[in-house]
Amino acid sequence: MNNPFFSIILPTHNRQTRLKNAINSVLGQTFMNWELIIVNDASSDGTYEYLNSIENEKIQTVHNKKNLYKGGARNAGIAKAKGQYICFLDDDDFYLEHHLDAYYEAIESAGFPEAAWYSMPISYYSDTDTFQKRYLRKPLEDEDMVAYLFHHKNGVPTPRICTHSNIAKKQLFNPSIKIGQDTEMLLRIASKHRVFPIYEHTVVQVRHNDNSGALKHNTGKQRLQGYKYIFNNPMVAKHIPRKLKRYMVSYCYLRSADHFDYINEQNKTFIAAAKSLYYSPFDKNFKIKIVYIVYNVPFFGMLIRKLIGSLKQY
Structure with a gap:
């Protein structure tokens, strides 16, 4: 043709x-x-x-x-x-x-x-x-x-x-x-x-469940690896403000927290959410990050979950 x-x-x-x-x-x-x-x-x-x-x-x-x-x-x-x-x-x-x-x-x-x-x-x-x-x-x-x-x-x-x-x-x-x-x-x-x-x-x-972006995959980690190529390319990176870079890195860690929460890895959920909060503390996802941190904080997270669960019964 x-x-x-x-x-x-x-x-x-x-x-x-x-x-x-x-x-x-x-x-x-x-x-x-x-x-x-x-x-x-x-x-x-x-x-x-x-x-x-x-x-x-x-x-x-x-x-x-x-x-x-x-x-x-x-x-x-x-x-x-x-x-x-x-x-x-x-x-x-x-x-x-x-x-x-x-x-x-x-x-x-x-x-x-x-x-x-x-x-x-x-x-x-x-x-x-x-x-x-x-x-x-x-x-x-x-x-x-x-x-x-x-x-x-x-x-x-x-x-x-x-x-x-x-x-x-x-x-x-x-x-x-x-x-x-x-x-x-x-x-x-x-x-x-x-x-x-x-x-x-x-x-x-x-x-669908077989998407590469499904929660069963740690897309946050994989996306962050891709962002490193963006940040290391001076022709591209010079166009991206520092605040936006930190916001996007924060989003990657939040996606990792979503993944770890989905597979019930409490410690990893806590760490990923804490990193997300560190890179962008007061964005529109602030409440989600705090919930992940509070519910998954080592030792006390399970107690908090049980307490909230018992309160919902009344």
């Missing part, structure tokens, strides 16, 4: 059932000038055979012999991309049918520049069968886009990002980062190029 306008990079690992839904959402796009590059990241659940059975000239597959994780897998797809602009999709998420149309219109209205775009978040919670839409506030006219984008605690996930091919092929994902590789890449892009918001909901992020 001739070079498409969009290349869509879709990494997958052992999610054959969810992957089919993601692929179908691309096939159902109203904008048709695209290619889909599926990177099978060393799956062992039949994904290899399933992908090889697909007969569609607009879909190509890359089979990794070893697991490169999300960043490395996306880089493998970027290397194969022929499109003028590159979009991304995760194997457990899906596009709404107007996703590519919305991005094309935004790119066209900006004059087809070498830049990046991101859309608004919409989540589907599989356990309750509900959707939740959110709108990110508009950046101020003179606001630093690096600081603005970093302030969104969960970043801008890659399915909501589209960037010019020349940018993507230079600003690759950092394969060493397990959580937040999308944020780190987008901040590097924002430090050198324009980044535009699209105030539409075009891609659905599915929340």
